[in-house]
Amino acid sequence: MQQRYCLGLLKEDKGNMEIKIPKKLISGLLVLVVGIGIVVYFGQSAPTHTGQQAYDSTETVVVTAKGGYFPREVVLPANRNDVVLRMVTKNTYDCSASLLIVKLRIEKFLPPTGSTDILLPAQQPGTEIIAGCAMGMYSFKLKFL
Ligand SMILES: [Cu+2]
Numbered sequence: 001m002q003q004r005y006c007l008g009l010l011k012e013d014k015g016n017m018e019i020k021i022p023k024k025l026i027s028g029l030l031v032l033v034v035g036i037g038i039v040v041y042f043g044q045s046a047p048t049h050t051g052q053q054a055y056d057s058t059e060t061v062v063v064t065a066k067g068g069y070f071p072r073e074v075v076l077p078a079n080r081n082d083v084v085l086r087m088v089t090k091n092t093y094d095c096s097a098s099l100l101i102v103k104l105r106i107e108k109f110l111p112p113t114g115s116t117d118i119l120l121p122a123q124q125p126g127t128e129i130i131a132g133c134a135m136g137m138y139s140f141k142l143k144f145l
Contacts (some may be wrong), residue, residue: 060084060117065110066095069131069140078144085118085131085142088101098134101142107134 001087031141059077064070065087089097090112097110101118110116125142132139 040081052119058082058084060086062086062088063140064088064090065099066090066092067094068096068138073141073143075143075145076120076123078123078127081119081122085123086092087116087118087122089113089116095133095135096138098130101129102135103129106131 059073059080061076061083063085064073066089074085076085087099087108087110090113092110092112097112099106099108099110099116101107101121104121106118108116108118120142125145127144129142129144130139131142
């Protein structure tokens with residue numbers, strides 16, 4: 001009799017717990033899954049850094065090339081190796097399509113229309129780099145802060 005009573009209690013307990021535990025389990029699992037997701041996401045996208053700070057996203061700056069470069073000066077974050085210079089052309093048939101960044105040894109022939117991403121190496125704060133067309137008629141400045 002006592003055993004049955006105990007079983008009954010156990011059953012009752014289980015009955016009560018059956019309502020509570022799954023909810024807790026589900027929310028716990030959700031937290032776990034989301035947590036793992038965040039860790040995996042940032043683990044993958046976090047660049048292998050040589051700098052002091054770790055970033056989880058790419059910094060992209062857009063410069064339009066057509067009859068010159070616009071804007072003429074762009075400010076970029078220093079000490080990051082995930083900075084992308086995105087050169088956008090649209091019916092660009094002038095020499096601003098031939099991009100030259102001597103200091104970074106970058107030479108790109110941009111398509112007449114399109115978007116060209118250039119990953120820039122990490123720079124010291126205060127660095128200023130002049131970019132321009134191959135002939136030196138047009139230029140723009142990259143300023144790292
Ligand atoms: Cu030129």
